[in-house]
Amino acid sequence: xxxxxxxxxxxxxxxxxxxxxxxxxxxxxxxxxxxxxxxxxxxxxxxxxxxxxxxxxxxxxxxxxxxxxxxxxxxxxxxxxxxxxxxxxxxxxxxxxxxxxxxxxxxxxxxxxxxxxxxxxxxxxxxxxxxxxxxxxxxxxxxxxxxxxxxxxxxxxxxxxxxxxxxxxxxxxxxxxxxxxxxxxxxxxxxxxxxxxxxxxxxxxxxxxxxxxxxxxxxxxxxxxxxxxxxxxxxxxxxxxxxxxxxxxxxxxxxxxxxxxxxxxxxxxxxxxxxxxxxxxxxxxxxxxxxxxxxxxxxxxxxxxxxxxxxxxxxxxxxxxxxxxxxxxxxxxxxxxxxxxxxxxxxxxxxxxxxxxxxxxxxxxxxxxxxxxxxxxxxxxxxxxxxxxxxxxxxxxxxxxxxxxxxxxxxxxxxxxxxxxxxxxxxxxxxxxxxxxxxxxxxxxxxxxxxxxxxxxxxxxxxxxxxxxxxxxxxxxxxx
Amino acid sequence: xxxxxxxxxxxxxxxxxxxxxxxxxxxxxxxxxxxxxxxxxxxxxxxxxxxxxxxxxxxxxxxxxxxxxxxxxxxxxxxxxxxxxxxxxxxxxxxxxxxxxxxxxxxxxxxxxxxxxxxxxxxxxxxxxxxxxxxxxxxxxxxxxxxxxxxxxxxxxxxxxxxxxxxxxxxxxxxxxxxxxxxxxxxxxxxxxxxxxxxxxxxxxxxxxxxxxxxxxxxxxxxxxxxxxxxxxxxxxxxxxxxxxxxxxxxxxxxxxxxxxxxxxxxxxxxxxxxxxxxxxxxxxxxxxxxxxxxxxxxxxxxxxxxxxxxxxxxxxxxxxxxxxxxxxxxxxxxxxxxxxxxxxxxxxxxxxxxxxxxxxxxxxxxxxxxxxxxxxxxxxxxxxxxxxxxxxxxxxxxxxxxxxxxxxxxxxxxxxxxxxxxxxxxxxxxxxxxxxxxxxxxxxxxxxxxxxxxxxxxxxxxxxxxxxxxxxxxxxxxxxx
Numbered sequence: 001x002x003x004x005x006x007x008x009x010x011x012x013x014x015x016x017x018x019x020x021x022x023x024x025x026x027x028x029x030x031x032x033x034x035x036x037x038x039x040x041x042x043x044x045x046x047x048x049x050x051x052x053x054x055x056x057x058x059x060x061x062x063x064x065x066x067x068x069x070x071x072x073x074x075x076x077x078x079x080x081x082x083x084x085x086x087x088x089x090x091x092x093x094x095x096x097x098x099x100x101x102x103x104x105x106x107x108x109x110x111x112x113x114x115x116x117x118x119x120x121x122x123x124x125x126x127x128x129x130x131x132x133x134x135x136x137x138x139x140x141x142x143x144x145x146x147x148x149x150x151x152x153x154x155x156x157x158x159x160x161x162x163x164x165x166x167x168x169x170x171x172x173x174x175x176x177x178x179x180x181x182x183x184x185x186x187x188x189x190x191x192x193x194x195x196x197x198x199x200x201x202x203x204x205x206x207x208x209x210x211x212x213x214x215x216x217x218x219x220x221x222x223x224x225x226x227x228x229x230x231x232x233x234x235x236x237x238x239x240x241x242x243x244x245x246x247x248x249x250x251x252x253x254x255x256x257x258x259x260x261x262x263x264x265x266x267x268x269x270x271x272x273x274x275x276x277x278x279x280x281x282x283x284x285x286x287x288x289x290x291x292x293x294x295x296x297x298x299x300x301x302x303x304x305x306x307x308x309x310x311x312x313x314x315x316x317x318x319x320x321x322x323x324x325x326x327x328x329x330x331x332x333x334x335x336x337x338x339x340x341x342x343x344x345x346x347x348x349x350x351x352x353x354x355x356x357x358x359x360x361x362x363x364x365x366x367x368x369x370x371x372x373x374x375x376x377x378x379x380x381x382x383x384x385x386x387x388x389x390x391x392x393x394x395x396x397x398x399x400x401x402x403x404x405x406x407x408x409x410x411x412x413x414x415x416x417x418x419x420x421x422x423x424x425x426x427x428x429x430x431x432x433x434x435x436x437x438x439x440x441x442x443x444x445x446x447x448x449x450x451x452x453x454x455x456x457x458x459x460x461x462x463x464x465x466x467x468x469x470x471x472x473x474x475x476x477x478x479x480x
Numbered sequence: 481x482x483x484x485x486x487x488x489x490x491x492x493x494x495x496x497x498x499x500x501x502x503x504x505x506x507x508x509x510x511x512x513x514x515x516x517x518x519x520x521x522x523x524x525x526x527x528x529x530x531x532x533x534x535x536x537x538x539x540x541x542x543x544x545x546x547x548x549x550x551x552x553x554x555x556x557x558x559x560x561x562x563x564x565x566x567x568x569x570x571x572x573x574x575x576x577x578x579x580x581x582x583x584x585x586x587x588x589x590x591x592x593x594x595x596x597x598x599x600x601x602x603x604x605x606x607x608x609x610x611x612x613x614x615x616x617x618x619x620x621x622x623x624x625x626x627x628x629x630x631x632x633x634x635x636x637x638x639x640x641x642x643x644x645x646x647x648x649x650x651x652x653x654x655x656x657x658x659x660x661x662x663x664x665x666x667x668x669x670x671x672x673x674x675x676x677x678x679x680x681x682x683x684x685x686x687x688x689x690x691x692x693x694x695x696x697x698x699x700x701x702x703x704x705x706x707x708x709x710x711x712x713x714x715x716x717x718x719x720x721x722x723x724x725x726x727x728x729x730x731x732x733x734x735x736x737x738x739x740x741x742x743x744x745x746x747x748x749x750x751x752x753x754x755x756x757x758x759x760x761x762x763x764x765x766x767x768x769x770x771x772x773x774x775x776x777x778x779x780x781x782x783x784x785x786x787x788x789x790x791x792x793x794x795x796x797x798x799x800x801x802x803x804x805x806x807x808x809x810x811x812x813x814x815x816x817x818x819x820x821x822x823x824x825x826x827x828x829x830x831x832x833x834x835x836x837x838x839x840x841x842x843x844x845x846x847x848x849x850x851x852x853x854x855x856x857x858x859x860x861x862x863x864x865x866x867x868x869x870x871x872x873x874x875x876x877x878x879x880x881x882x883x884x885x886x887x888x889x890x891x892x893x894x895x896x897x898x899x900x901x902x903x904x905x906x907x908x909x910x911x912x913x914x915x916x917x918x919x920x921x922x923x924x925x926x927x928x929x930x931x932x933x934x935x936x937x938x939x940x941x942x943x944x945x946x947x948x949x950x951x952x953x954x955x956x957x958x959x960x961x962x
Contacts (some may be wrong), residue, residue: 075527076525076526076527082526084526089526092526094525094526094527095520095525096520096525098527193527193529194527194528194529195527195528196527197526197527198526198527198758200757201756201757201758202757228531229529229531230529231529231530231531231532231758231759231760232529232758232759232760308754309757311561311752312559312561312570312571312752312754314570315561315563315569315570315571316524316526316568316569316570318563318565318570320565320568320623321523321524321568322525332565336563356752359561359752359753359754360750360752361750361752364752364754368754
């Protein structure tokens with residue numbers, strides 16, 4: 001597909017392309033891509049119904065008329081099972097749509113299914129999903145990244161042009177990098193969290209994954225903006241992201257973050273990212289070395305705050321009102337204990353335990369409060385850096401996609417996969433991962449971060465890189 | 481034996497009289513079908529988010545201003561984490577390190593007229609839990625989430641109270657204030673106003689504080705008094721027997737008038753409070769607080785003092801007509817209908833409110849706001865008595881007739897022919913008849929026993945069904961007996 005989703009939607013609206021045909025094509029591709037194990041639920045009937053409704057009155061359809069997409073299975077979809085890739089919610093059917101789902105549907109996008117994720121978005125490899133690991137289209141023995149691994153794999157495999165994701169510590173950007181696509185995490189508060197199953201409320205942000213900056217811009221335009229149902233959603237006006245695509249990077253000062261090229265980063269990945277940065281330099285950007293020393297503390301702070309919030313957010317899964325319930329409980333304690341022991345996977349339990357511990361009386365100051373202090377210092381560090389530069393850059397992930405099973409027995413090694421992404425969440429800033437070439441045949445992502453609400457600047461830089469490279473046009477073997 | 485001093489602090493759970501819940505937009509009416517008032521947020525469906533109710537926030541600010549507390553320009557919601565089936569999220573949204581109101585004070589009056597200053601630690605916003613119904617189904621506990629998410633303020637007093645009577649008086653004073661402010665319906669039976677009491681005793685006012693016990697869920701003034709009284713005695717008994725007090729949570733048994741242990745300190749929850757990441761800090765603009773302050777009504781203590789100062793009401797009467805907002809408004813409206821606040825009339829009106837009106841309302845189980853004898857009607861009746869058209873005694877019958885819906889005082893007096901007999905000739909005939917029929921007391925009077933005069937007054941009053949003008953009657957009797 002060489003045209004962007006807005007242009008395709010325009011053809012749907014003028015009747016030259018039928019939404020139903022786009023839906024059928026996506027369903028067929030989904031079928032062909034089953035080996036990726038990336039879809040939790042395929043909603044063929046729902047997709048056909050939605051497409052037919054658009055075809056019945058195409059001229060009235062919105063900016064994304066007929067565009068097929070998948071939602072990460074963390075977004076509530078009315079009447080359509082929403083599992084968070086957890087046994088806990090294997091049969092849960094929400095009675096309402098998430099704001100993101102509602103807005104994309106209102107724009108005319110057609111949901112063909114729900115994408116797999118790390119259970120409750122906790123993971124960096126999509127291996128903790130209760131439906132099993134998702135495979136990377138570039139190499140089926142490798143992970144697609146996580147937690148929005150299903151979304152990334154389905155976009156990379158060409159099943160859909162665009163997918164939603166969520167990013168708490170890198171869960172949109174890292175899988176986008178591993179799968180060779182573009183993934184945008186907006187500013188905290190830019191997109192409503194209403195209906196998005198919470199992992200860590202102060203860090204969670206909905207984002208989009210697509211094969212181009214333009215498609216990300218169109219999708220973001222549909223979902224961004226204030227929502228009275230989310231008190232952390234921000235009321236400031238939404239920029240014209242599509243217009244921003246043409247802004248380029250001429251004169252932009254890009255800070256190359258020393259800490260993002262640290263010890264844990266594969267030198268081949270680092271070198272490839274520098275190649276991409278040179279392309280931006282050729283497009284008129286100025287590269288400046290910057291240091292943000294507090295970023296070294298981002299991982300520990302993140303792995304205190306995120307589990308703390310998760311331990312509380314996941315307390316509602318108690319077997320009383322919905323979701324999994326242990327059979328024949330002897331008493332209340334037994335109901336809770338077995339429901340949660342059976343319903344949650346190992347990584348979720350690990351984080352609940354960790355989070356419960358750091359909030360406990362006697363440990364709160366040493367861990368949670370201290371982590372919040374670090375978080376403020378990191379935000380200050382970013383603010384200082386952005387006084388001098390327009391964008392910050394580095395590799396999205398320290399490595400290319402690793403093998404399925406390679407890190408499952410070593411949680412700390414797995415957590416290190418987020419080393420370059422979590423700081424941005426702690427500061428609430430927007431960031432994007434853009435295709436930046438390949439190492440050993442696997443995609444590399446360039447991460448760009450911007451000041452709050454400067455999503456347009458990120459998209460402009462991503463579009464500028466696309467003009468000077470063809471990495472984003474590469475397709476995995478078997479999914480062309 | 482040493483003189484034990486009891487030390488008591490209260491925590492009051494005041495349900496705010498908002499139409500909607502604190503975070504969900506669902507209705508809050510009491511008594512609906514179980515689980516009929518449950519929003520997505522109240523049921524804690526995944527992905528739902530709390531949206532604060534501005535009305536509840538304004539009510540908390542009203543309270544803070546009324547008690548002279550510090551209203552925080554920036555307060556913070558926190559999560560109190562614990563598992564219970566009627567707590568759907570697995571945490572309660574409350575306030576912890578940064579409550580909306582800090583400090584403040586309420587004046588409580590004891591039965592003996594003594595005032596106690598009740599210093600407050602804080603008042604914070606929080607949501608109520610649902611209800612577990614243990615008896616509704618055999619072998620199962622049912623959950624009703626109608627109450628889940630109902631806004632509360634929890635008012636915490638300092639441990640400044642030293643007797644059961646003081647504890648009950650403090651609870652009453654805060655109850656009066658929150659109903660006066662219109663932020664709580666004050667209904668104790670329905671649980672709109674609940675009290676936990678922390679009680680300890682020590683060998684004297686200078687001794688360090690003793691180990692405290694918390695008595696949970698007291699829902700009447702009497703129970704608070706009884707429970708605290710029992711608990712003080714129990715702790716003294718234990719200590720005097722050489723047994724230390726265990727820090728524990730206790731429940732009050734209403735039928736036995738005893739407290740019993742519910743759980744000890746070691747079973748206490750670690751609530752793992754932390755700032756709620758779903759809710760930004762609650763920021764109040766100066767102008768918003770000023771507007772709420774400007775709209776505050778005259779508060780009960782100020783009004784009571786004013787009545788004593790300006791209207792010369794006694795302690796007792798002033799208390800009585802400021803017992804609650806609607807009584808006070810009734811009093812004010814009656815005075816206004818009579819042409820304004822004037823000391824003598826104020827006393828008369830207070831007497832009517834405390835006497836006939838209170839008795840009738842009590843017998844009919846009606847609130848004063850729904851009295852069939854409204855302030856205008858009572859003022860009309862008082863005018864008739866003041867003008868001498870009827871006696872005080874006949875006035876009571878007229879009151880009953882107004883209550884029964886027979887019209888206003890003037891109409892009833894005319895219709896029933898109740899006007900005072902002031903006519904000398906008419907009254908003289910009655911007097912002469914009574915004197916003629918009772919030669920013995922007449923002789924007694926003439927022999928110097930003037931006490932029988934009152935007896936003759938009574939006889940004539942009876943004969944005239946109370947319509948005799950007392951002054952005229954007195955003159956006629958003295959003339960004839962003298």
